[in-house]
Amino acid sequence: MNTREKILAKSKRLVVKVGSAVITGEDGLSRNVIGNLSAELTRFANQGYEVVLVSSGAIACGRKRLGLPKRPFTLTEKQALAATGQAGLIQTYEEYFTQYGQQVAQILLTRVDLEDRKRYLLARNTLMTLLRWRVIPIINENDTVAVEEIQFGDNDLLSAMVVGLIGADLLICLSDIDALYDKDPRDHPDAKPVRYVEEIDSKIEAMAGKKPGRLGRGGMVSKIRAAKMVTSLGVPMIIAPGREPMILERIFSGEEIGTMFLPARKMTAKKFWIAYHPRPEGALVLDEGAVKALVEKGKSLLPAGIKEVKGVFDKGACVECLDENGRCIAVGLSNFSSEEIQKIKGCHSREICERLGVAVQDEVIHRDNLVLKEEIASYAA
Incomplete structure (x- = not known):
């Protein structure tokens, strides 16, 4: 049994993060992708895995639903787009999960919810209760009320914080880029995927480049930062192509797909909270x-x-x-x-x-x- 297989065999509580570029396209939400993801997560839940889904897409979905062209939006406009899009986003997820007999719950968070220790523990207790009830929580940033000072910035950071919040065993980031490459594949056709990262050093950080994602606020840079956070907690992270069919099954079958960041030193959950949550x-x-x-x-x-x-x-x-x-x-x-x-x-x-x-x-x-x-x-x- 290789390192990847050993890690996956011990991973029973999962945080799966899916980005805007994965679940939205030119015509709005990609129902095919959401349907496939819902089916996969339901199968994992039925096999005894505890699953939390962190999903982007509310702002992109809102823009498509309102028929607005791509352009820079003000903070107030983004909040209005999020309000419009979040309703459609959760409605679509619930539609597909219901087809497979899986209950879901919506949770919207801002940084303030996790900065205060009491509110942090309340959020943790809610999530742990939902997992005990075999309900899949669907988490997103509450963009409708999150002003710049209390934003996570992107859902890569949010998903890393959720890992610490619930004590997850593994973070899987489903992206429009299928792995970390030694060079940015959008600029360098000869770029090669990096399958394992043992230590995130300056060389690895340089591979991420500086470009954001196609639709979201993140990109490979934010994923590397999220990986540094969760691996310091002793939790591995995988970046994988979110639009690939049966992607989670392929990962857990041992296929060397995407990039796995191996866990580093072990930080306690309380120290993780001190390090990343309160200002x-x-x-x-x-x-x-x-x-x-x-x-x-x-x-x-x-x-x-x-x-x-x-x-x-x-x-x-x-x-x-x-x-x-x-x-x-x-x-x-x-x-x-x-x-x-x-x-x-x-x-x-x-x-x-x-x-x-x-x-x-x-x-x-x-x-x-x-x-x-x-x-x-x-x-x-």
């Missing part, structure tokens, strides 16, 4: 000794190493840890508010109780609630 509300400037303690020795952050507090935040907020040159070295959850840290910064353990007037723990950020920047796959554009 930092403030920052702590650390001295050289504190930086070394975090980066080289794997220690918690103590008040003695804090030189400056930036921003106003409450206890439990996500904050950045900066070195004296302003470079971010870590993010973590603070055990104190900014006001409290102002009082105890630079203090040693014996002085903290005196400054705050109560007996408290001495770590500002516990190591279990801290992620080094070098561990985080950047999702910046």
Whole structure:
């Protein structure tokens, strides 16, 4: 049994992401593709797999339904297109899934839903209940209300976050490009597919090029970033051609189709959430000794190493840890508010109780609630 077969044999909880360019065409939604995908996912569910579908296509579908030509749209227009298209998108999915006797549920998310820890856990509980009931959740970004500040940016990022949300075993990205190539095949006819990626380094990132997808906001660059995220969680990812018939069966039969990104180091689910979900509300400037303690020795952050507090935040907020040159070295959850840290910064353990007037723990950020920047796959554009 080769590496691919071993990974697939252990993969029972799946996140399948399908892009706009796969399920839409010149005439709107591709009912043939959606019908085939619905049939495949139903067969997998009937075999005992737990399946979550992340589907793009609402904006593209809305534009086709309204008969609008291709052109740049304002944010408000995109939201209106999403509102129109999402209704048709979920209606089409439900039509086909119902034919095969499979129940589905619609879930629309924004980044805010996953940034707050309580809302994150509520979303997780809902999804886990649906999976327990053998219902296939169909997830999309809630473009109708997602302003720029709370957008995921593309559904590659959303699907990676869903992997962490439900503890999935595998992410499959169904794309209009059938694999990662050593060069962009749209510009280089002699480009060759890369079947396995053991480590995502600068060479692999360079293969992605810079062009977005045909209809969506993503492209190979965003898929590489998503792969960096999920593999850091210890989860493999496969990019495969979404319009190929029986694509999921072909993947699980062991056929070497598409590109498989092998899992890398294992990040805990909580650290994954800290790394990618909450937006930092403030920052702590650390001295050289504190930086070394975090980066080289794997220690918690103590008040003695804090030189400056930036921003106003409450206890439990996500904050950045900066070195004296302003470079971010870590993010973590603070055990104190900014006001409290102002009082105890630079203090040693014996002085903290005196400054705050109560007996408290001495770590500002516990190591279990801290992620080094070098561990985080950047999702910046």
